[in-house]
Amino acid sequence: DRAVTQSMSRKGNCLDNAAMESFFGTLKAEYFHLNQFDSVEELKRGIDDYIHYYNHERIKLKLEGLSPVQYRTQALSA
DSSP: OOOOOOOOSSOOOGGGGHHHHHHHHHHHHHTGGGOOOSSHHHHHHHHHHHHHHHHHTOOBGGGTTBOHHHHHHHHHHO
16 A cells, blocks of 8 residues: 565564554554444544544643654754
8 A cells, every 4th residue: 555665684583573562552552442433444534543643632741741743843943
């Protein structure tokens, strides 16, 4: 669909996946398990909406109470 190719450049390291594993755990806890879906398309739209929320609106204390986008924007403008 999006012509994504898996990287096979080196031996796998569990730390490489830590960020995505953390995100998927949060996605399941905050979105997937709290909703019911009538179709795969509804689920896909919901995941797209959640990813936008996660990056643009959901604040994180580790990021000084900012969303990831706000934090990166602040860092780039400094």
